[in-house]
Amino acid sequence: MLCKIPTNTLSADLLIATVRAHFAEHGAALCNAAALIENEHGAARVLRLMSDLRKATHLDRTLRNKLIDLHRLLSLDIALGNLEAELPNWIMLDPADVAPCS
Secondary structure, three states, X not given: OOOOOOOOOOOOOHHHHHHHHHHHHHHHHHHHHHXXXXXXXXXXXXXXXXXXXXXXXXXXXXXXXXXXXXXXXXXXXXXXXXXXXXXXXXXOOOHHHOOOOO
C-alpha cells in the first residue's frame, strides 16, 4: 500500500524535500515501472526507498545511492549495455498499463 509521503519537512535540507515531493507525486508510477522491469523485487525496492525517505532527516549517502540505483534500473542502464543499436526494437513501457503496487 502506498502511503502519502510528507512533502513538508523540518529539515533545512532542501534536497530531501524535493525528493519527497517527487515521490509523493510520482511514487505509484515509479513503483509500477520498477515492477515492470524487476517484478515484485522492483516494486519492493521503490516501496523500501519511500519508507526510508519518510524516516530521513536529510539525504545521506545511502539514500543517494539507492536513488541512483533506482534511476539506473528505470533507465535500463544495466540491461542495455551494448544494445544501443537495437533500441528501436524495444517496446516502450507505460507504467499506467498495470495496476498500482500494493
